[in-house]
Amino acid sequence: xxxxxxxxxxxxxxASMKVQxxxxxxxxxxxxxxxxxxxxxxxxxxxxxxxxxxVVVSLVGVTHTYRGISNAVKRMWCPEGEFExxxxxxxxxxxxxxxxxxxxxxxxxxxxxxGPQCLSVQRWIPVFRGSTATVNTVVTWIRLPNLPxxxxxxxxxxxxxxxxxxxxxxDEKTLNADRGKFVRVAVELNLNEPLxxxxxxxxxxxxxxxxxxxxxxxxxGCVGHGSILCTSExxxxxxxEAQAGKTDE
Ligand SMILES: [Zn+2]
Numbered sequence: 196x197x198x199x200x201x202x203x204x205x206x207x208x209x210a211s212m213k214v215q216x217x218x219x220x221x222x223x224x225x226x227x228x229x230x231x232x233x234x235x236x237x238x239x240x241x242x243x244x245x246x247x248x249x250v251v252v253s254l255v256g257v258t259h260t261y262r263g264i265s266n267a268v269k270r271m272w273c274p275e276g277e278f279e280x281x282x283x284x285x286x287x288x289x290x291x292x293x294x295x296x297x298x299x300x301x302x303x304x305x306x307x308x309x310g311p312q313c314l315s316v317q318r319w320i321p322v323f324r325g326s327t328a329t330v331n332t333v334v335t336w337i338r339l340p341n342l343p344x345x346x347x348x349x350x351x352x353x354x355x356x357x358x359x360x361x362x363x364x365x366d367e368k369t370l371n372a373d374r375g376k377f378v379r380v381a382v383e384l385n386l387n388e389p390l391x392x393x394x395x396x397x398x399x400x401x402x403x404x405x406x407x408x409x410x411x412x413x414x415x416g417c418v419g420h421g422s423i424l425c426t427s428e429x430x431x432x433x434x435x436e437a438q439a440g441k442t443d444e
Contacts, residue, residue: 339355
């Protein structure tokens with residue numbers, strides 16, 4: 196069933212229910228500079244029913260064409276292509292999946308990538324507007340170059356992921372030590388908070404690399420500018436030592 200058919204199906208069922216506009220469902224009010232139209236919670240819930248199964252996807256820090264996102268998402272989640280994508284503008288796209296299982300897989304099965312870029316996947320929220328929306332959270336892999344091997348343990352890696360942000364899972368190949376020095380932990384990041392470029396484990400500085408994100412500032416931890424362009428006061432991190440750890444990777 197296509198997106199349009201599914202939406203039309205929902206709307207036809209609704210039409211047959213004959214929604215009654217009762218007093219108090221639509222309210223007009225005078226406000227300082229003019230007039231205001233308001234809807235009751237019951238009516239708003241009806242408006243939102245169409246959208247509550249929409250999953251909003253966006254790349255972090257870069258925009259992509261409709262066709263590019265659409266092809267990538269179809270390849271990744273739905274090889275039979277049984278869904279359609281809406282362009283919410285400003286790099287945000289809405290996806291309606293044919294089944295709850297596919298919807299759940301997209302929302303909870305990440306990290307997801309389109310080429311090298313990390314894809315943010317979130318539920319639609321009321322009053323969502325692509326034009327003013329920002330990517331607030333994203334699931335990605337963190338890598339821990341040159342982590343001492345005794346920390347290749349589930350408890351250590353979960354604790355490190357939670358220290359950096361919030362651990363979702365550990366790369367199986369990391370746990371099986373298949374990758375040798377290459378340690379990966381999937382975390383959910385809050386992009387409104389500065390990221391942690393490095394931190395101390397016991398007495399040693401450890402660098403954190405974030406997969407699929409645009410440039411990260413090693414001074415303030417924000418996404419979108421390098422440390423040379425940073426205007427924040429230093430967080431007093433021994434940057435040279437941390438970055439030295441990175442170069443001998
Ligand atoms: Zn900065």
